[in-house]
Amino acid sequence: METEAVHAGREDLPGLGLHAPPLDLSTTYPSYDSRGEAARIDAFAADGAEPDGPPVYARLGNPTVARFETALARLEGTGSAVAFASGMAALTAVLLVRSAAGLRHVVAVRPLYGCSDHLLGAGLLGTEVTWVDPSGIADAIRPDTGLVVVESPANPTLAELDLRAVARECGEVPLLADNTFATPVLQRPVESGARIVLHSATKYLGGHGDVLGGVVACDEATARDLRRVRFATGGVLHPLAGYLLLRGLATLPVRVRAASATAAELARRLTADPRVRQVLYPRLGGAMVAFEVAGDPHEVIAAVRLITPAVSLGSVDTLIQHPASISHRIVAEGDRRSSGVSEQLLRMSVGLEDVDDLWRDLDQALDAGPGGRTGGGTAAGSYDTYAAP
Numbered sequence: 001m002e003t004e005a006v007h008a009g010r011e012d013l014p015g016l017g018l019h020a021p022p023l024d025l026s027t028t029y030p031s032y033d034s035r036g037e038a039a040r041i042d043a044f045a046a047d048g049a050e051p052d053g054p055p056v057y058a059r060l061g062n063p064t065v066a067r068f069e070t071a072l073a074r075l076e077g078t079g080s081a082v083a084f085a086s087g088m089a090a091l092t093a094v095l096l097v098r099s100a101a102g103l104r105h106v107v108a109v110r111p112l113y114g115c116s117d118h119l120l121g122a123g124l125l126g127t128e129v130t131w132v133d134p135s136g137i138a139d140a141i142r143p144d145t146g147l148v149v150v151e152s153p154a155n156p157t158l159a160e161l162d163l164r165a166v167a168r169e170c171g172e173v174p175l176l177a178d179n180t181f182a183t184p185v186l187q188r189p190v191e192s193g194a195r196i197v198l199h200s201a202t203k204y205l206g207g208h209g210d211v212l213g214g215v216v217a218c219d220e221a222t223a224r225d226l227r228r229v230r231f232a233t234g235g236v237l238h239p240l241a242g243y244l245l246l247r248g249l250a251t252l253p254v255r256v257r258a259a260s261a262t263a264a265e266l267a268r269r270l271t272a273d274p275r276v277r278q279v280l281y282p283r284l285g286g287a288m289v290a291f292e293v294a295g296d297p298h299e300v301i302a303a304v305r306l307i308t309p310a311v312s313l314g315s316v317d318t319l320i321q322h323p324a325s326i327s328h329r330i331v332a333e334g335d336r337r338s339s340g341v342s343e344q345l346l347r348m349s350v351g352l353e354d355v356d357d358l359w360r361d362l363d364q365a366l367d368a369g370p371g372g373r374t375g376g377g378t379a380a381g382s383y384d385t386y387a388a389p
């Protein structure tokens with residue numbers, strides 16, 4: 001894994017006389033052979049295979065993005081990967097591919113990331129969803145079921161599923177596992193029977209909070225369908241984002257392992273703390289910790305100083321947010337609660353800071369507000385709240 005992370009997608013560089021991967025920002029590519037271009041476009045339209053030879057147009061494919069796709073497929077252990085402008089664009093493309101095949105029904109297990117829940121629940125793409133417990137998947141499958149969607153560990157409760165058992169329940173229907181939280185460093189869902197692995201690359205793959213992207217790791221047949229949808233709908237990953245994501249992959253294993261060790265220690269300290277009602281930390285490990293506070297969670301958010309109060313996750317610095325207010329706000333309150341997203345729940349993405357510095361900040365933040373030892377955090381909404389320590 002460590003070796004693939006720094007070499008996959010870059011094997012040809014020494015032969016090109018390069019060390020860093022080239023960043024190709026071209027939107028179009030000159031060609032004096034328009035007969036040849038016609039043949040290449042026909043070939044792509046027919047089966048979605050990546051065109052041979054030089055690129056044609058940036059919506060059809062980009063060499064820098066292709067390097068990231070090659071590397072991610074290698075890390076996830078799949079034949080191919082297809083990158084998109086964001087995690088949501090990636091999920092959209094998968095849903096469109098299945099709908100276009102006449103399979104508009106989706107079976108899904110809550111909780112999912114709030115916007116994934118919303119995209120499925122609101123039927124914005126003309127799909128219909130049946131929400132089930134993991135044991136109810138097989139019974140919910142219909143002749144027009146095109147996809148089963150799960151997350152494990154799930155956003156934001158870190159609930160874990162037995163992916164192997166889930167894949168068995170799916171039968172012939174492809175299982176999509178959102179692997180954003182675990183990353184291929186901790187779990188490779190295809191080894192448990194998932195056919196489609198989704199990432200919000202915005203999170204751990206990028207790893208520095210400065211790039212939005214999504215990627216689907218899958219077999220080449222599915223990748224061809226996804227490329228055709230990407231070409232026709234335009235949700236492409238920008239080449240600079242592809243460059244940054246490839247760079248992010250190089251340090252993915254060390255980042256995830258280091259942040260996971262810190263997260264496990266913080267989970268241990270939070271579990272022993274009377275100001276905390278419950279700590280949710282996956283058996284699999286990982287750098288995400290969720291916990292329910294006894295006091296007011298909004299006061300904790302307002303009181304952090306080293307930790308950044310912000311949605312998203314997977315960055316080198318530690319972030320904390322209140323899922324019921326932000327990441328899962330768009331999910332109806334009843335659905336939120338029944339899937340374990342309580343008003344007391346906070347979700348923390350642990351970064352690479354020193355564990356004692358993080359604990360000192362958490363400790364003082366947990367004291368904030370009426371229920372804490374010191375009382376009264378800074379007024380939420382003022383810029384002071386977000387001042388650097």
Ligand SMILES: *Cc1c(COP(=O)(O)O)cnc(C)c1O
Nearest residue numbers: 086087088113155180200202213
């Ligand atoms: C953030 C997230 C998404 C959506 O990804 P974007 O890159 O924000 O579009 C999907 N799934 C999970 C688990 C996420 O955390």
